Amino acid sequence: VQLQASGGGGLVQAGGSLKLSCVASGRSFSSSATGWFRQAPGKEREFVAAINYSGSSAYYEDSVKGRFFISRDNAKNTVVLQMNSLKPEDTAVYYCATRLGYYSEDESEYDYWGQGTQVTVSS
Numbered sequence: 001v002q003l004q005a006s007g008g009g010g011l012v013q014a015g016g017s018l019k020l021s022c023v024a025s026g027r028s029f030s031s032s033a034t035g036w037f038r039q040a041p042g043k044e045r046e047f048v049a050a051i052n053y054s055g056s057s058a059y060y061e062d063s064v065k066g067r068f069f070i071s072r073d074n075a076k077n078t079v080v081l082q083m084n085s086l087k088p089e090d091t092a093v094y095y096c097a098t099r100l101g102y103y104s105e106d107e108s109e110y111d112y113w114g115q116g117t118q119v120t121v122s123s
Contacts, residue, residue, distance in 0.1 A: 001026035001112040005096045008117030012086055016121070020081040022096030022114055030074040033103035035110060036081045038092035038119075045095070049081060050103035059103055063089075086121045093118050 007020035022034060035050035049070040051058045058070050067086075072079040079096060094117050097110035104110070 001028060001032070001098055003096050003098065003112055003114035005094065005114035005117045007081075008094060008119045011120050011122050014087055014121055014123050016086050017082070017084045018086060018119060020083065020094055020096075020117060020119070022079045022081075024077045024079075024098065024112075026077075026112075028100065029077045029098065032098040032100050034070075034072060034079040034096060034098050035103055035105075035107075036070065036079075036094060036096055037107055038090075038094045039116075040089075040092040043092075045107060047105040047107065048094070050105070051079060052103055057103075059105070061105075083119070086119075088121050088123045091119060091121050 002025045004023045036048040037045050039045040049060045051070045055072045067084050069082045096114045098112045099110045
């Protein structure tokens, strides 16, 4: 499975919105949970959101609940992270990752990773 994350780059003002996409190649994508993680400068990578293989269930880190929404379209091998009401503290490189089985907050349980896309939010 290869993952391509996109949608970041440039600068967005606080309060704005941005949509990140993760496009996968490979047959197992529709059987895989997909997660988004982020890494801010000088910090460890952290969990943001994840969705199960069918899209029927999702899980969010507390700081993004009600602002970020994850969805998937298995026909297009795509998972989308819609980010609203962005804050400067959301600035980070965002990564998508997949794993067979149920979603997890633990990055070590993910098998495949995209290359990351930069999100920068100005105050």
